[in-house]
Amino acid sequence: MLDKIGIAKRIAQEVRGGWYINLGIGIPTLVANYIPDNIDVVLQSENGLLGIGPFPYDEDVDADLINAGKQTVSMMPGSVLFNSAESFAMIRGGHVDLTILGAMEVSENGDIANWKIPGKMVKGMGGAMDLVASAENIIVAMQHCSKSGASKLLKSCSLPITGIKCVKKIVTDMAVLDILPEGGFRLLERAPGVSVEDIKAATEGKLIVEGDIPEMTIN
Amino acid sequence: MLDKIGIAKRIAQEVRGGWYINLGIGIPTLVANYIPDNIDVVLQSENGLLGIGPFPYDEDVDADLINAGKQTVSMMPGSVLFNSAESFAMIRGGHVDLTILGAMEVSENGDIANWKIPGKMVKGMGGAMDLVASAENIIVAMQHCSKSGASKLLKSCSLPITGIKCVKKIVTDMAVLDILPEGGFRLLERAPGVSVEDIKAATEGKLIVEGDIPEMTIN
């Protein structure tokens, strides 16, 4: 089983040089820490920054420079600032190459639910609906099961959805899977110490297992 | 009868302090020269400049600073540069208070034709269709009649129109007229030496003459 950092590390392996990437709040934000230095990517923050740098040193903290998670950040040489309409023009216009975000549920046809739980206070979708409706390449970082052990990889989402048929790949604490165009979770890799049987048991949606499933390599 | 400068001077009297104004090519451009210094207005050029200044001194000419008529211009303290989408956002969004433009024909319900003559090479409408469809306040600067003596203030336009029901006021070499909401050219002023009878004879569309029509005062 992977911890959050393990999931972030594994997702970092999916990143290719030259990509512009939007990272959601939570585990996705951690991914930035594990992208190798020799891979040039640019991180986009939907509140208006291209080229998110590391957290600033204490004396450099600037209240006017935050990421979409409202954390103070820094800029890099070549960073750009812009307004929110321009930011979502980039997103909707397909200029962002990869979106990584968390999810509460994913369905076998690629639907994602991550914004609303009936009966709980609804905080809003923020930029998630724009991101999932626009991105060509979406990787979801999530736990395979809820705390009570229920699968979060489902035939169809039980929660209100954020977008339909949009998720391309999923990295959970147990596995890496992609979603086939015709539907279904195709198992690609197992987390260390997790068996195919474990994953089958933890996946409610259609799981496709073809051939030997290798164990992930995480440094 | 007014000459072009006379028309420009008369239109300048319509201008009020605090207005943002778009001036078309030709006579409208001349209007800027006759706005009194104590009236603060800002001229918008649809190619991306707010705050058009005078033509530059010879040594200050900059190929990268032109107006919509492609003439070299200067900027003023407080001028702003922007792109064409922003420029027409200002225009379409109703932020420009007055548009002054030329016309080949105007109809008694406020239609304007100023972009195309059948049989002649069509050069295009430029920004004219956006301007006339968007502006709340449009003043047309034009000759009352064509060179052959035909009226250009018509029941309905014979040329392809640029916009419908948009012209509010017309200043010609013979008269100042406004267009009534229910249709019709209401005569407001006569040019020096021009009689109401002259104007009646030169106006094909419905002309409304109420009471005494004063002669214009032009300095």
Next chain:
Amino acid sequence: MINKVVKDADEAVKDIPDNAILMLGGFGLCGIPENCISALLKTGVKGLTCISNNAGVDDFGIGLMLKTRQVKKMISSYVGENAEFERQLLAGELEVDLIPQGTLAERVRAGGAGIPAFFTPAGYGTEVAEGKEVREFDGKKYLMESWLQADFALVKAWKGDSAGNLVFKGTARNFNPMMATAGKITIAEVEELVPLGTLDPNEIHTPGIYVQRIFEGKNYEKRIEQRTVTNR
């Protein structure tokens, strides 16, 4: 140039009436019109509809106006981090309209740009699509969304001049430029009111044509929600 300077926030907001529709710039607590909000607390105006990406926190930003019950409705993309907000919402004392963030930004831009409606893929297939026209372009489904306009837009900039030209700083820009275009009356508060002609015309983010009133604000707190640092 046209002079739009007013004395202070009190003068700038004094004619905002009950039940006005407001836009307020900012993302979280970053780039919010702090002075205008303080002045509205003083005027006590009621029944406001606030279009703002977020709703502040309990004791800062729009949260302060929620506490005084001046807000009738929020139009936002995300409204977490606010206990009083949650209480009023669950008690049915507050209306909330949640809109995808990019759609919100674009609807505000459209409001300023004279575009009454446009198509976006955001929200297609979700409950956000309910009641909205769906149309397919090039094999993909889109929702029709309409413009948003406000009686008053309250924006916060870094620098500004008497003509209303504005420059923002860092990510405090966010929704402020679009909102500046979409208010019938746009009120800009700036950290520094600079002499006319000192802003480079090529570097102005919001042209003064969109701004009706401008003043230099005071005592900016600029509260940070998540102070994250790298240790040396």
Next chain:
Amino acid sequence: MINKVVKDADEAVKDIPDNAILMLGGFGLCGIPENCISALLKTGVKGLTCISNNAGVDDFGIGLMLKTRQVKKMISSYVGENAEFERQLLAGELEVDLIPQGTLAERVRAGGAGIPAFFTPAGYGTEVAEGKEVREFDGKKYLMESWLQADFALVKAWKGDSAGNLVFKGTARNFNPMMATAGKITIAEVEELVPLGTLDPNEIHTPGIYVQRIFEGKNYEKRIEQRTVTNR
């Protein structure tokens, strides 16, 4: 940062194929991609569709590509000042699609911003409205207009860096920023390629995310169409 620098115009445009759809920045001869146009004259690519506000003059700008018969179709708002253009048009050798200038600017912006269609009042009631959907909002009539995208967008900026960030100068900005967003491949030529990190992030007009190739151009002529001066 991602490095997008290519050697020169020849390298930048060498893969533009026959019958490509191009966007070319500029208003009149102001802010046009002079180096890219020269390079296209050399490649001899044919059958081009050029989306550009204007079509140059007989011996400069797009006019040069008209002379060599490389252009099949122009999509523009105004195409005067060009005798060869007129000749080809009247002879039926050239297609022309005339679009109101604001609609052109907004359609290009929409192409870059993922908005397949929007409503504008421009052209309602005129021949521009023929075949277009008309809809009423708040008592006013609007036309539905669709996005424009290009295989290659050729833009000209003042300064740029290796990440493709661009700053324009004066009114040479015009259509360039929107076109930069709407090309599948956007090629930027700049007067000065500056070291990464020297452009102020707060003053960049076109974020590098939109630009795929950038190079420093040479020998800019910057021809003036109407030299108007004030005498001392």
